[in-house]
Amino acid sequence: MDPAGAPPAARYQLLGPVEVRSAGGERLALGTPMQVRLLAVLMSQPGTGWSIDQLVDELWQGRPPKTAAGNVKTYVWALRRALRSPGFPDPAILAGPTGYRLALDGLTVDSVAFDDLAQRGYSALRHCHWPAAQESFEAALALWRGEPFAGLPGWGVLLSVRARLQEQRSSLAEEVADLQLRAGRHHELIEPLRSQVDADPLRERPWGQLMVALARTGRRADALATYRQLRHLLAEEVGVEPGPDLQHLHTRILRAERELLTSDPRPPERVAPRIVPRQLPAPPTLFTGRAAELARLTTLLLGDSRSASTVVITGTGGVGKSWLALRWAHDNLHHFPDGQLHVDLGGFGTATQEASPSAVVVRSLLPALGVKPLEIPAEPAAQFALYRSLTADRRLLVLLDNARDAEQVRPLLPGSTGCVVLVTSRHTLPGLVATDGAHPLALDLPSDGEARQLLVRRLGAQRAAAQPAAVDELIRRTARLPLALSIVAARAAARPTFPLQAIADDLAASRGGLAALATDDAATDVRTVLSWSYRLLSADAARLFRQISLHPAADVSAAAAASLAGAPPPMIRPALDELTRANLLAEQSPNRFRCHDLLRAYGEELTHALDRPADRSAVRRRLLDHYLRVARDAARLVDAGWQPLDPPPLPTDASPSAFADHRAALAWFTIEQRVLLAAVDDAVTHSFDAHAGHLAQALTPLLSRLSQWHDLAAVQAIAVTVAQRRGDPRAEALAHRDLALAHIQHRRFDAAHHHLRRAMARYDQAGDRPGQASAHLHLAWLSDIEGDAGAALPHAREALALASSTDDRLGEAAALNALGWSHARLDEHARAITYCEQALALYEEAEDRLGAAHTWDSLGFAYQGLGKHPTAADCYRRALALYSDVQDPCGRADTLVRLGDTHQAVGDHDTSVDLWRQALAILDRVGHPQATVLSERLEAYR
Numbered sequence: 024m025d026p027a028g029a030p031p032a033a034r035y036q037l038l039g040p041v042e043v044r045s046a047g048g049e050r051l052a053l054g055t056p057m058q059v060r061l062l063a064v065l066m067s068q069p070g071t072g073w074s075i076d077q078l079v080d081e082l083w084q085g086r087p088p089k090t091a092a093g094n095v096k097t098y099v100w101a102l103r104r105a106l107r108s109p110g111f112p113d114p115a116i117l118a119g120p121t122g123y124r125l126a127l128d129g130l131t132v133d134s135v136a137f138d139d140l141a142q143r144g145y146s147a148l149r150h151c152h153w154p155a156a157q158e159s160f161e162a163a164l165a166l167w168r169g170e171p172f173a174g175l176p177g178w179g180v181l182l183s184v185r186a187r188l189q190e191q192r193s194s195l196a197e198e199v200a201d202l203q204l205r206a207g208r209h210h211e212l213i214e215p216l217r218s219q220v221d222a223d224p225l226r227e228r229p230w231g232q233l234m235v236a237l238a239r240t241g242r243r244a245d246a247l248a249t250y251r252q253l254r255h256l257l258a259e260e261v262g263v264e265p266g267p268d269l270q271h272l273h274t275r276i277l278r279a280e281r282e283l284l285t286s287d288p289r290p291p292e293r294v295a296p297r298i299v300p301r302q303l304p305a306p307p308t309l310f311t312g313r314a315a316e317l318a319r320l321t322t323l324l325l326g327d328s329r330s331a332s333t334v335v336i337t338g339t340g341g342v343g344k345s346w347l348a349l350r351w352a353h354d355n356l357h358h359f360p361d362g363q364l365h366v367d368l369g370g371f372g373t374a375t376q377e378a379s380p381s382a383v384v385v386r387s388l389l390p391a392l393g394v395k396p397l398e399i400p401a402e403p404a405a406q407f408a409l410y411r412s413l414t415a416d417r418r419l420l421v422l423l424d425n426a427r428d429a430e431q432v433r434p435l436l437p438g439s440t441g442c443v444v445l446v447t448s449r450h451t452l453p454g455l456v457a458t459d460g461a462h463p464l465a466l467d468l469p470s471d472g473e474a475r476q477l478l479v480r481r482l483g484a485q486r487a488a489a490q491p492a493a494v495d496e497l498i499r500r501t502a503r504l505p506l507a508l509s510i511v512a513a514r515a516a517a518r519p520t521f522p523l524q525a526i527a528d529d530l531a532a533s534r535g536g537l538a539a540l541a542t543d544d545a546a547t548d549v550r551t552v553l554s555w556s557y558r559l560l561s562a563d564a565a566r567l568f569r570q571i572s573l574h575p576a577a578d579v580s581a582a583a584a585a586s587l588a589g590a591p592p593p594m595i596r597p598a599l600d601e602l603t604r605a606n607l608l609a610e611q612s613p614n615r616f617r618c619h620d621l622l623r624a625y626g627e628e629l630t631h632a633l634d635r636p637a638d639r640s641a642v643r644r645r646l647l648d649h650y651l652r653v654a655r656d657a658a659r660l661v662d663a664g665w666q667p668l669d670p671p672p673l674p675t676d677a678s679p680s681a682f683a684d685h686r687a688a689l690a691w692f693t694i695e696q697r698v699l700l701a702a703v704d705d706a707v708t709h710s711f712d713a714h715a716g717h718l719a720q721a722l723t724p725l726l727s728r729l730s731q732w733h734d735l736a737a738v739q740a741i742a743v744t745v746a747q748r749r750g751d752p753r754a755e756a757l758a759h760r761d762l763a764l765a766h767i768q769h770r771r772f773d774a775a776h777h778h779l780r781r782a783m784a785r786y787d788q789a790g791d792r793p794g795q796a797s798a799h800l801h802l803a804w805l806s807d808i809e810g811d812a813g814a815a816l817p818h819a820r821e822a823l824a825l826a827s828s829t830d831d832r833l834g835e836a837a838a839l840n841a842l843g844w845s846h847a848r849l850d851e852h853a854r855a856i857t858y859c860e861q862a863l864a865l866y867e868e869a870e871d872r873l874g875a876a877h878t879w880d881s882l883g884f885a886y887q888g889l890g891k892h893p894t895a896a897d898c899y900r901r902a903l904a905l906y907s908d909v910q911d912p913c914g915r916a917d918t919l920v921r922l923g924d925t926h927q928a929v930g931d932h933d934t935s936v937d938l939w940r941q942a943l944a945i946l947d948r949v950g951h952p953q954a955t956v957l958s959e960r961l962e963a964y965r
Contacts, residue, residue: 035125035132037066038188039168041175043106053105057082058098060181063172065116065125067184069132074122081179099123126458133166134188140166141195142408148198149394157202160195167192191405193226200232209236224256231269238276238284246276300362300391303422306353307346311480312473316466320351323462324443325358331462333436333444335426337451338466339606339622340371340556341506344447345424347466352420352445359443361417364388366435370427371449371556381434385410388435411438418442427559429454449556449606467609468619474503481512486523493523500527502620556605557629564601569634570642571608571618572626575705576698581614583698586649587642615694643705647714650695650702654721657688661909662724663871664833667717668757689910692725696734703738712745716754719745723761730913730949736765756785756794760801767805768913770952775805796825796834803841812848819845833874836865840878847885855885873914876905880918887925895925916945920957936961 036042041063043051053059064081065073073081079091088094103116117126127135144159171185196219203212216233223229230253237246250265250273257263264270275283323331336344352363366384382403389399389406392413400406414421414437426432426448432455436444446452446461455461469477478494479487487494501507515526557565570587571579584599585592599616602608608616618626630639658665660682682688692699699722706715719742726735742758759782766775779802786794803818819841826834843858859881866874883898899922906915923938939961946954 035066035069035127036168037063037171038133038137038166039170040173041066051105054101055098056175057094058102058105060175061095061098062102062125063175064180065123066132066134067172067180069125069127069135072122072124078122081181084178134171134184137163137166137188137191138404138408139412141191142405142412144195144198145400145405145409146412153202153205157199157206160199160202164192164195164199187404193223197226197228197232200229204232204235204239209239212236213240220253224253225260227253227266227269230265231272234269234272234276235283243276243279243284247273250276298362298391298393299360300364300419302365302391303352303356303363303420304349304365306349310343310346310350311476312469313343313347313350316347316464317351317354319464320347320445321355323464325355331460332440332442333446333455333459333461334464335446335448335452335455335461336464336466337448337606339504339609339619340449341504341621342466342468342606343505344449344466346505348422348424348445348447352422355420359418359420361419362391363420363422364391365422365424367424368426368431370425370431371559381431382406384431384435389413407434410435413438414442415439416441420445423447426450426452428452429459433459451604451606453604465609468503469505471498471503474498474501474505474508477505477508478512478515481509481516482523486519490523493527496527497523504619504621507621554625556607557625560605560607561598561601563595564598564605567595567598568602568607569626569630571602571616572623572630573639573642574618574623574646575701577617577619577623578611578698579616579618580695581616582653583646583649584616586645589641589645640709643709643711644714647702647706647711647718650699651714651718651721653691654699654718654725656682657692658721658724660685660688661692661728662873663869664837664874665724668720668753685909689725689728693729696726696729696731700734700738703741707741707745712749716742716745716749716751716758720754720757720761723764727764728909728911730768730951732765732768732950736762736769739765752785752789753791753794756782756789756791756798759785760794760798763801763805767801767808768951770808772805772809779805792825792829793831793834796822796829796831796838799825800837800841803845807845807848812845815845815848816842832865833869833871836862836869836871836874836878839865840874840881843878843885844881847881847888850888852885852888855888856882859885872905873909873911876902876909876911876914876918879905880914880921883918883925884921887921887928892925892929896922899925912945912949913951916942916951916953919945 034044034046036044041053041059043053043062045051053062060082061078064078075092075095078095079087082095083091099116099118106115115125115127116123140159140163144156144163147153147156147159171188172181175181177185200212200216200219203209213233213236216229216236219229220226220233230249234246234249237243237249250269253269254265257265265273272283320334323334336348338344356363366387368384385403385406386399389410392410394409394413400409416439417437419437419442421435421437421442421444423432423435423444423446426446428450429452432446432452436459444461446455451463451465452461456463475487475494475498478497497511498508501511511526515521515523518526557568560568567584567588571584574583574587579587581592581596581599585595588595588598599608599610603610603616607622608618611617655667658667682691699718703715703718703722706712706718719738722738723735726732726738739758739762743755743762746752746755746758759778763775763778763782766772766778779798782801783795783798786798799818799822803815803822806812806815806818819838823835823838823842826838839858839862843855843862845855846852846858847855859878863875863878863882866878879898879902883895883902885895886892886898887895899918902918903915903922906918919938919942923935923942925935926932926938927935939957943954943957943961946957
C-alpha cells in the first residue's frame with residue numbers, strides 16, 4: 024500500500040454494519056444475528072483470545088441461557104463454514120486452550136487499516152508533510168460506512184470499541200479541517216464544520232475551526248456570534264466557560280489580528296532530524312562461551328537465508344538469557360544504523376514489581392523515536408499504531424528483556440521485518456512462536472568447559488590452574504548455573520588469598536541448599552531470582568514443583584511425576600506443561616523432564632517450609648510404590664523365572680505401567696537405571712527399608728541382563744544391610760546370593776564363596792527350599808568357573824532334589840542344565856546331552872527364552888565334545904538367536920567364543936577369529952574381566 028494511499032478493500036468490515044467480503048469482493052452471508060454479534064466481538068480485537076465465559080457475557084449481557092456454552096460452539100462452527108470462500112479456504116477463527124480468537128493478517132480488518140492510515144498521517148504531520156498527512160487522514164475517513172457495528176446492540180466490548188473508534192474519527196476529521204484551513208480552503212469548510220458542531224456540540228475544537236473559517240472569509244461578526252453561541256451552550260449544558268484556547272481565539276478575532284485573518288502560507292516541506300536511539304545496557308563483562316547460540320542467532324537474524332525477525336530466548340532464571348542477548352546485540356551493532364531500543368518488561372521480579380503493561384512500555388519507547396510528549400496519542404491503540412509507523416522504515420534492533428507472556432510482547436513488535444527483535448523470557452511464549460513467526464532459542468545450562476571459562480575469566484588463569492579440583496567442585500556445586508557461578512566467582516575475587524577449596528567447602532556445607540549463594544542484591548540472589556518464577560505458578564503447578572524436588576534424581580518421567588502427585592498422568596499434564604513453559608522443568612525428550620540441581624534445592628526448601636512432614640513422606644511413598652511396581656513388571660518380562668519375595672501391598676493409586684515385551688522393559692530400564700539406583704539410596708535415607716530391599720531385588724535381573732555388575736554389587740550391599748536391620752533372613756539370603764553373582768562376574772571368588780555361605784545359612788534358617796536350591800546352583804556355577812567341575816556336580820544334584828521336592832519346574836530345568844554342563848565338563852558328553860534335553864523341554868514348556876539359550880549353549884558344548892561339530896554349531900546358533908532376542912550380552916559373548924572354538928576345530932581359522940573378535944567387542948563394552956583372556960588369545964592369531 025502507498026504510504027498515503029487507500030488500502031485495498033478490507034475483507035472484514037466493522038466501520039459500519041458488520042460485513043465480510045470474499046476474495047472477489049462478494050458479501051458473505053454470516054447467518055443469525057447472534058453469529059454476527061459473536062463475529063463482531065472477535066473482530067473488535069483481532070488476535071485476542073476470548074474464553075467461552077467471556078463470549079457468553081458479551082452475547083447475553085449477563086443473562087445467558089443454560090445452553091450458552093454449547094450455543095457459542097455452534098455459532099463458531101457455523102461462522103467457520105460461512106467464512107470459507109474461494110481464496111480463503113481456511114477459517115480465521117482459531118481455537119486455543121481457553122477459547123477462540125480471530126487470526127488475521129495485516130490490514131484485513133477495516134478498523135486496523137483505519138488505525139494504520141491515521142498513524143501514517145500523524146507521522147507525516149510530525150515531519151511537516153502536509154499533503155501526505157491530509158491524504159492519509161482522508162483515506163482513513165473514507166473507510167467509514169456508518170456507525171461501527173451498526174445495527175448491533177451497544178454493550179460490553181462493542182460499546183467501548185465503538186466509542187474509541189468514533190473518537191478517533193472525530194479527531195481525524197478535526198486534523199483534516201486544520202490542514203484545509205492551512206491550505207486556504209476556509210470557504211468550503213464552513214458548512215461541514217456547522218454540521219460537525221451540530222452533531223457533537225460539546226467538542227470545542229470544531230467550534231474554533233468554524234470561528235477561524237468565518238473570520239477568514241470576512242465574517243468576523245458571525246465568528247464572534249459563534250463564540251457567544253458556544254459560550255451559552257456550555258453554560259446551559261455543563262456550567263463552564265469555553266476553554267483557554269477558544270477564549271484566546273475570541274480575543275484575537277476581536278483584535279482583528281492580521282496573522283489570524285490571513286491563512287498561513289504553505290511552509291516548505293522539511294524533514295525533522297531523525298533521532299537514533301542507543302538504549303542498550305553495557306555488554307556483560309564476564310560473558311564467555313555460548314558460541315553455538317551466538318552463531319545460531321546470527322544465522323536466524325542476519326544470515327543469507329534469514330528465517331526470522333524475532334527470536335525468543337528462553338531458559339530458567341539465572342541461565343544467562345539477557346547476557347546472551349546483550350552480547351549478540353553489541354557484537355552486531357553495525358547492522359542496525361537506525362539504533363537500538365531496550366526495555367526491561369519486568370515479567371519476573373519481586374512481589375511488588377509488576378510486569379510492565381505494553382501500553383506503558385510503548386509510551387516510554389515513543390520519545391526515543393522522536394515523539395514529543397504532547398504528540399503521543401491518548402489511546403493505546405493509536406500509540407501502538409504510531410510505534411509501528413515509526414519503526415516501519417527503520418533498521419532497528421529491539422531488545423525486549425524479561426517478558427512474561429506473548430500478550431506483553433506482541434504489541435511491541437515493530438511495523439517492519441527490517442527490524443530485529445530479541446525477546447528474553449523464562450516462559451517459552453508458544454503463542455508468539457505460533458502466530459507471530461517468532462523463532463524459539465532454548466538456552467540450557469552451559470557446558471563444563473564454558474562454566475570453567477567463566478570462573479577463569481573472573482579468577483585469573485593462574486589461580487584456577489593452581490586449584491583445578493576446587494574449580495571442578497565449584498562448577499558441580501553451582502549446577503553450572505551462570506548466575507550462581509558469577510556469585511561464587513565474585514566472592515572468590517573479593518578474597519584473593521582464600522583457597523578456592525574453602526569456598527567450595529562453604530557450598531558443600533549448605534548440602535545442596537541455596538544459603539551459600541545468597542547476596543544482598545535481589546537481582547543476583549539465586550533464591551530470590553528463582554522465586555520470581557515460582558510465585559507466578561498456579562497452585563497445582565507450584566505443588567507439583569515442590570513434589571518433584573523430592574524426586575531422588577534430576578530426571579523424572581511423566582509417569583513418575585504423576586505418582587509424586589498421586590494423580591493419573593493426564594491430570595498432571597497441564598501442570599507439567601506450565602512448569603516447562605516457566606523453564607522450571609525442561610522436557611528433554613517426550614514425557615521426560617529434567618530439573619537442575621539448584622532448582623531442586625529451591626523446591627526442597629519450599630516443600631520443607633510449606634508442606635507437612637506427613638505429606639512429604641506420602642509423596643516419597645507414592646514414588647517408591649511406582650518404581651517398585653514398574654521395576655517388578657520389567658523384571659518378570661526380562662527373566663521369566665523371577666518372582667518377588669513377599670512384595671509389600673501396593674495401593675491402587677500407584678501409576679501402572681505396561682510393557683509390550685522384554686525389549687520395551689529393557690529400554691525403559693536403560694533410561695531409568697540411574698534413577699532407580701538413586702531411589703534405593705533415597706529409600707534407605709528416609710527409612711523406607713522395605714521398599715529399598717524389594718526394589719533391590721527387582722533390579723537384579725535387569726542389572727544382570729545388561730551386565731551392570733558394579734551397580735548390582737552396590738545395590739545388593741544395601742539390600743543386605745536393610746534386610747539385617749529388618750531381621751528378614753529370606754531377604755538377607757537373597758541379597759547375599761545376588762551379591763555373590765556380582766562377585767563371580769568380577770572373578771572375586773573368595774568374596775563370592777563368603778556370600779553364598781551366608782546365603783545358604785539364612786535360607787536354612789528360614790527353611791526356604793527353593794532358596795537353598797538357588798544357592799546350590801550358584802555354588803555349582805562358582806565351582807565350575809574355578810575349574811572344579813567335580814565339585815560342581817553335588818551342588819547341581821542337590822539343587823535338582825530341592826527343586827523337585829517343591830515342584831519348581833523352572834528350578835528343575837536350571838538344575839538339569841547345570842548337571843548337563845558339569846557332565847560335559849567332565850567329558851561325559853552323552854550323559855550331559857540327556858540332562859540338557861530334559862532341561863530344554865522344561866524351559867520351552869515355560870517359554871523361558873533365557874533358560875533355553877543357556878541350555879542350547881550347553882548342548883553345543885556337549886556335541887562339540889563328541890566331535891559333532893556341525894550339530895554343535897547349530898546348537899550354538901540357536902543359543903545366539905535367543906541371547907540376541909532376550910538381549911543378554913554376556914551370554915552371547917560366551918557362546919560366540921565357543922562357536923569360534925568349533926570353527927577352529929575344523930580348521931576354519933578366519934571364521935573363528937571373526938567370532939572371537941565379536942565376543943571381545945561385547946566383553947570390552949561391558950567391562951568383563953574375561954576380555955583380557957580373549958584378547959591374549961587373539962594376539963596369538965595375528
